[in-house]
Amino acid sequence: IAGITQAPTSQILAAGRRMTLRCTQDMRHNAMYWYRQDLGLGLRLIHYSNTAGTTGKGEVPDGYSVSRANTDDFPLTLASAVPSQTSVYFCASSDGSGGEAFFGQGTRLTVV
Amino acid sequence: LAKTTQPISMDSYEGQEVNITCSHNNIATNDYITWYQQFPSQGPRFIIQGYKTKVTNEVASLFIPADRKSSTLSLPRVSLSDTAVYYCLVGGWGHSSASKIIFGSGTRLSIRP
Numbered sequence: 001i002a003g004i005t006q007a008p009t010s011q012i013l014a015a016g017r018r019m020t021l022r023c024t025q026d027m028r029h030n031a032m033y034w035y036r037q038d039l040g041l042g043l044r045l046i047h048y049s050n051t052a053g054t055t056g057k058g059e060v061p062d063g064y065s066v067s068r069a070n071t072d073d074f075p076l077t078l079a080s081a082v083p084s085q086t087s088v089y090f091c092a093s094s095d096g097s098g099g100e101a102f103f104g105q106g107t108r109l110t111v112v
Numbered sequence: 113l114a115k116t117t118q119p120i121s122m123d124s125y126e127g128q129e130v131n132i133t134c135s136h137n138n139i140a141t142n143d144y145i146t147w148y149q150q151f152p153s154q155g156p157r158f159i160i161q162g163y164k165t166k167v168t169n170e171v172a173s174l175f176i177p178a179d180r181k182s183s184t185l186s187l188p189r190v191s192l193s194d195t196a197v198y199y200c201l202v203g204g205w206g207h208s209s210a211s212k213i214i215f216g217s218g219t220r221l222s223i224r225p
Contacts, residue, residue, distance in 0.1 A: 035215070042199065043156070043215035090155050100146075103155030 002026050006091050006104035013081050013111050021076040021107050023091030030096040032074040036087040049074055081111045116200045121220040130187045132219050134200030137181050145183045148199045195223045
């Protein structure tokens with residue numbers, strides 16, 4: 001049982017470069033989310049999608065974009081990375097019923 | 113916007129019962145209360161969810177008073193492995209209010225031998 005998979009696990013990225021973080025779930029969940037977690041702090045919502053074909057902005061959407069072409073995949077793109085985007089990124093999914101959300105193991109991104 | 117307030121940190125000892133209280137004064141009528149646990153270098157993991165009164169599962173209990181403006185997560189007989197950060201969330205996953213689900217700073221629970 002895979003659940004929710006993120007890739008890469010970690011990445012060092014030069015400032016100004018474009019980067020896409022991948023997230024795939026095999027639970028057929030309608031809703032998916034991207035969070036970032038800075039060192040020692042809580043999670044902040046970047047973007048979300050309640051169903052395939054729709055996306056919405058969270059607390060900290062600037063500098064990030066997402067797409068939801070199908071149910072399983074929810075990639076997060078940094079068009080031009082900056083050092084302040086150094087963080088751990090978590091993808092999550094839920095069935096949309098208001099119950100449990102499942103989180104991936106995270107992608108540790110360092111922008112230098 | 114239903115923001116939550118929790119203690120920043122708590123300490124306890126193995127075998128004790130730990131209660132972590134969360135305030136959510138602006139909770140909406142259709143909001144659930146959900147608690148997550150996070151270990152270092154891992155994603156958050158669901159512990160328990162409730163709407164009102166008391167909910168119990170194999171790992172914890174959740175107490176919610178009638179006004180729903182607060183909730184208390186109760187961990188019975190904690191062990192060293194319960195050392196983690198605990199987050200209280202208010203909202204409805206996947207609903208139109210998904211963007212309003214806010215993770216606070218959480219409560220850093222440290223269990224000592």
